[in-house]
Amino acid sequence: METIKTDVLVIGAGSGGLSVAAGASQMGADVVLLEGHKMGGDCLNFGCVPSKALLAAGKKAHAVHDADRFGVSLTLGGVDYAAAKDHVADVVAQIEPMDSQERFEGFGIRVIREFGKFVSPTEVQAGDIRIRARRVVIATGSRPFVPPIKGLDTVPYLTNETVFDLRDTPRRLLIIGGGPIGMEMAQAHQRLGCDVTVIEGAKALGKDDPEAAAIVLNRLRKEGVTIVENATVASVEAAGDDICVKTEDGQSFDGSHLLVAVGRKSNTETLDLPKAGIETTRTGIQVDASLRTTNRRVYAIGDVAGGLQFTHVAGYHAGVIIRSLLFALPARAKTAHIPWATYTDPELAQVGLTEAQARAQYGDQAEVARFEFHHNDRAIAERVTEGLIKVMVVKGRPVGVSIAGHQAGELIGLWSLAIANRLKMSQVAAMVSPYPSIGEINKRAAGAYFSPRLFDNPTVKRVVRLVQAWIP
Numbered sequence: 513m514e515t516i517k518t519d520v521l522v523i524g525a526g527s528g529g530l531s532v533a534a535g536a537s538q539m540g541a542d543v544v545l546l547e548g549h550k551m552g553g554d555c556l557n558f559g560c561v562p563s564k565a566l567l568a569a570g571k572k573a574h575a576v577h578d579a580d581r582f583g584v585s586l587t588l589g590g591v592d593y594a595a596a597k598d599h600v601a602d603v604v605a606q607i608e609p610m611d612s613q614e615r616f617e618g619f620g621i622r623v624i625r626e627f628g629k630f631v632s633p634t635e636v637q638a639g640d641i642r643i644r645a646r647r648v649v650i651a652t653g654s655r656p657f658v659p660p661i662k663g664l665d666t667v668p669y670l671t672n673e674t675v676f677d678l679r680d681t682p683r684r685l686l687i688i689g690g691g692p693i694g695m696e697m698a699q700a701h702q703r704l705g706c707d708v709t710v711i712e713g714a715k716a717l718g719k720d721d722p723e724a725a726a727i728v729l730n731r732l733r734k735e736g737v738t739i740v741e742n743a744t745v746a747s748v749e750a751a752g753d754d755i756c757v758k759t760e761d762g763q764s765f766d767g768s769h770l771l772v773a774v775g776r777k778s779n780t781e782t783l784d785l786p787k788a789g790i791e792t793t794r795t796g797i798q799v800d801a802s803l804r805t806t807n808r809r810v811y812a813i814g815d816v817a818g819g820l821q822f823t824h825v826a827g828y829h830a831g832v833i834i835r836s837l838l839f840a841l842p843a844r845a846k847t848a849h850i851p852w853a854t855y856t857d858p859e860l861a862q863v864g865l866t867e868a869q870a871r872a873q874y875g876d877q878a879e880v881a882r883f884e885f886h887h888n889d890r891a892i893a894e895r896v897t898e899g900l901i902k903v904m905v906v907k908g909r910p911v912g913v914s915i916a917g918h919q920a921g922e923l924i925g926l927w928s929l930a931i932a933n934r935l936k937m938s939q940v941a942a943m944v945s946p947y948p949s950i951g952e953i954n955k956r957a958a959g960a961y962f963s964p965r966l967f968d969n970p971t972v973k974r975v976v977r978l979v980q981a982w983i984p
Contacts, residue, residue: 526553528826
């Protein structure tokens with residue numbers, strides 16, 4: 513058995529792990545990286561990248577149906593589902609080298625393609641190699657959560673880890689789960705020629721602002737997606753060559769394929785955490801504000817830390833702990849400025865508090881500035897006028913923003929910047945955006961906050977009249 517020593521051991525080569533490994537190595541630390549599955553983790557191979565590529569294929573197919581609104585007559589000759597999947601694979605292949613073993617070995621990192629498990633508070637076993645590390649970073653991510661539904665183990669079902677392997681068009685796709693993954697896959701498959709039904713036990717897109725979510729759900733329903741809400745799945749069974757999903761309220765749905773998209777589960781089982789003195793919670797590994805576990809030598813970042821499960825959060829966590837790992841400086845992870853987006857068409861994005869949360873936390877101090885996409889000239893020109901932005905403001909500073917509409921995932925970034933740096937609405941209003949652009953929506957939202965203060969204010973009008981009377 514080989515024993516090696518290192519400054520930093522990173523377990524998991526997903527977004528967060530790769531960021532820590534690259535940063536630490538390039539700044540002079542000795543780094544070992546463990547990955548027992550695919551380099552790049554879930555995001556590159558089964559999540560963000562392939563799902564957005566499939567959504568892009570669906571958007572191109574839908575554009576043919578929409579072309580007559582622009583005075584263009586086109587006929588869709590048919591969708592080649594297998595070719596769409598080839599497109600997905602090609603996108604993954606183009607990005608793959610950035611996360612490859614060869615690239616990270618080029619940084620001087622020792623990459624070991626094995627899963628790791630703790631054998632002591634300072635040692636990890638990976639295959640026939642034992643690693644002693646000054647600091648350990650757990651970045652093992654998460655996997656699809658498969659609920660204990662009666663009969664589910666008797667039928668074939670898909671998750672986000674297997675759905676991209678399909679080559680034949682699903683005739684009737686049933687999706688259990690109406691969260692971001694479920695709704696993205698629903699729209700993509702509907703546009704690529706599938707008949708899609710989404711079954712959700714509560715409200716679809718229920719973690720987002722209800723008014724904003726309704727805009728997205730209405731569009732999906734118009735495109736033909738059946739969305740059944742408040743329908744808890746009771747059982748699943750084979751129905752000839754099909755699959756039948758039954759709900760507790762007596763409804764039943766038949767489909768040729770079943771996709772389970774009800775959430776994520778942190779990957780901790782194989783780590784043997786008790787041997788390192790690391791405690792867990794219901795959602796993942798227990799960490800403090802600095803992302804340290806109950807073993808002070810060990811950090812946990814990204815999905816496995818049990819908080820917000822987004823690739824960009826893992827990358828953010830990596831930046832936080834680098835300060836502590838390499839420079840012994842205090843650093844704390846915050847969540848108020850963390851945005852998220854669902855990449856349906858129209859998109860749905862959120863940062864900070866929703867309207868309901870802002871009113872619950874701040875009461876009458878919370879104000880809401882609104883601006884609708886149909887007042888934006890670029891949105892009108894491109895016929896993407898469905899949507900709105902809501903900015904929750906307390907004492908002149910934004911505390912949350914909800915956006916549903918074209919490029920919402922791009923627009924939300926400005927508000928993350930504003931909240932992270934405690935900018936005022938006046939500073940956002942001072943921004944100049946090129947005309948005509950979708951980006952003007954952010955400025956107009958800030959303007960909507962000031963409009964009643966300026967245009968409906970009797971004092972302002974009196975001052976203006978006095979100044980005008982005084983000016984020669």
